[in-house]
Amino acid sequence: RIVVLVFVFLVIGVIVWILVLNWHRVELTVSIIGVASDALSWNMGLFGVLPCLTVGLVVYYVPIVVFLVFAKYNGKVVPKKLHSEYDCVWKEDSWVPAYFALAILTMLWSAAAMVEAQVYVISGTIARWYFSKDFETPTKTIRTSLRNAFGPSSGTICLSGLLIFVVRLVRSVVDNARQEGAPGLVNIVLRCCVNALLTAVDFLNKFTINFAAITGEAYCTSSRMTYELLRRNLLSAVFVETISSRLLVGIVFVLSAIYTIVACVILKAATNLGSDAYFVAAIAWLLLIIVLGYLVHVLDNVIDTIYVCYAIDRDRGEVCKQDVHEVYVHLPISRSLRQSNITRTLGV
Template sequence: MGSSEEPDRTSLLHDSSSPTHPLLSKSYPSPSISEPQPESSEPDQTQFLQISYNYGPRPFKDLPFLILFLVVVLCTFGFGIFAVVNRNPNSSSVSSYSYDSSSTSCVKNSTASLKQQPISDYLKLSSSSHFLKDLIWTLVVTLILSIPFSWLLLLSLKNYTKQVVYASLPFFVVMPIFFDVYWFVACTVSSSCSEAFPLVYRILLLVFVFLFIGVIVWIIVANWHRIELTVDIIGIASHSLSRNLGLFVVLPCLTFSLVIYYAPIVVFLVFARLNGKIVPRESSGEYYCVWKQDSWVPAYYTLAILTMLWSATAMVELQVYVISGTIAQWYFAKDHDSTPKRSIRSSLRNALGPSSGTVCLSGLLICAVHVVRAAVDSARQEELQGIVNLMLRCCVNALLTAIDFLNKFTINFAAITGEAYCTSARMTYELLKRNLLSAVFVETVSSRILGGIVFVFSAIYAIVACAILKAVSNLGADAYFVAALAWVLLILVLGFFVHVLDNVIDTVYVCYAIDRDRGEVCKQEVHEVYVNLPIRRNHRSSLANRTVGV
């Protein structure tokens, strides 16, 4: 009411020196639009440039890690070609060799008996041909139907987000109860199953599943007040993804290219087993011939497997980079009603060009985290005792968690700005710290709800597929196995869709933080939703002033 006594909120929004304006840091100045700042011949190196999407040419970053990745790949392919050329053709005919005492070596027998395959094996093969035929056709139909299913799910989440989420929540409980009770009754009726699983074990499994269902119910009730906000966040992400549908062409092509890249490495691993020689071995005074691999074969297996792991994690980060760059261009577009042209192409060019080293470094860190975590889990299964081992595992788990947290939004930020990995990690941490936003909520609740929707959708499809198989085929009990494989395949395809949508949510979150940091509103509908995200308690009051101004 009294304008002379109350400060203007708009002026506070663009005044970075105001103490009531915590979201614009002095390290990231936001100059006034009407008053251009004079260029300084000696810029302050302690200050960062204002964060925004980098449309211009980007310099190469983290180049040593790209060179290291190429060296590892070249070594894998080089030694693989050597393994193919140097293979021993006699590796599969050890039984045809016998020990010659005169030459103290293994020699090939003059006559080698050819073993014929028994007729019973052919009968077994012909009897299983129907099963293989039904299995292949079911998986092919499932793979074909997964494309319209993904499209239908995206449209549903875009236009009817609230209805889809609230309709799926009861099935989070109904589906596990149905499968649990159905399995218990079916196993009790079947004589073979009841003999393999006594009544006590069936009851214990039944009770355990019901306890797990109780945990699911508790999680839903405890987070009920967040469901509405999660619905809005999923709706925003679905709308963003629907404006960039070209991602559903590029991302599967990248995955297919990884499979093609894996094919020769798998061939090299197969031929690496054939590198060695047949040598005599003594046991209880008797000599016999065995196959002995060359000493370098285990080392090559290690190199090839690590190369495949690093390539897989780098491909995941490459896809995240392309998603983030594409969504960020849509978010910061000057024309709010249109999608920038060639945004996917420019993001892919940046990912495979200037930021390829950053992608390789991020993939290497994730690969190292997975390998170390697998080693820790293996050590835990071996039940190593001692306080030192316990403390070591705790320290390693804390370090791995810190790396996961650091890497959470780093690649998203690198796709937006084109900065190096370490610079992106530092600037992302400072950006989120200044804006006091809670990324945990965005990561957990929305991901779990999307995963639950995919589970429900896939389970309904598996039930329908099982009913159809029982009606039109003679599979019998094998119909459950075929339907389970179709369920797994559909979950993998829809899980890829959820993975893309999760990365869209993360990218929009980072773009929203950049908007708040600059005091701008590029997408009003995003701000209306993300402004309700939880913030740090000790800065809630000061942020309330900022949100009103925005």
């Protein structure tokens, strides 16, 4: 027990030390999170709509699972020789394995598409708030985003979900190959290239679905326009994507660890649960991780959406939300894009 507590406090200490060393970035990230929290406070209905979408996905799964169960009953009894004797065994029809594979792939694709649909709804809702005037309160923002997500932009969401599903599938295959320890320099280089490509696709797709929700453009058009938008404005998407996500994850870990330790101490002091107190504390930690993880997921998408909205504002030379510009103006300029612009200027 003492070793576990020492390990937990050691990890917390390392996280705090990293935060202190990068405090200038932490301050900017905290300001970005504050802006996103303010935007989310104007659209609290998202916390009710997003779980409903998840419930809808579960309801969608029910008939698929039922059909999978009944598919097992399609076949016939055939004789089979076992140890010099014949016995009767059940043989499924030839189409059953193919149906199982198709159903499982459909469920996985649907799950990925639902995640993208949630991102689309968040982005569309926050974008309507961002581009509204300060003295006006946008109405029916969530309803409009839902109608667009499952209407004109449903193809964009399905394509985005398919790409994410393929990326996850290929990455899983690569990870399995790495665990098997396939020798050879070629395999190592190939894995590095594949991981770099998958990371780039995953990263670009994240901002593409945000842009598609804001503008209503098709997926390929949104992908190209997103890249051009960020390139023209020299904005570092890596800072927003990486630093904010890591900080939020670190906050969740620290809060959940402190909460678990306090809960365990209280249970040991005020109850007679004995060793069961650790089990109760672990359950409390798991529930808190789920709740905070859900909040971080929503807040992270809000941050990305405001980031794209700010880039659109900057591209047009407009200021729709002054408080957002006061924070996002301190974002670092992308080094690669800055170097390309310098080279282009020198060439001219």
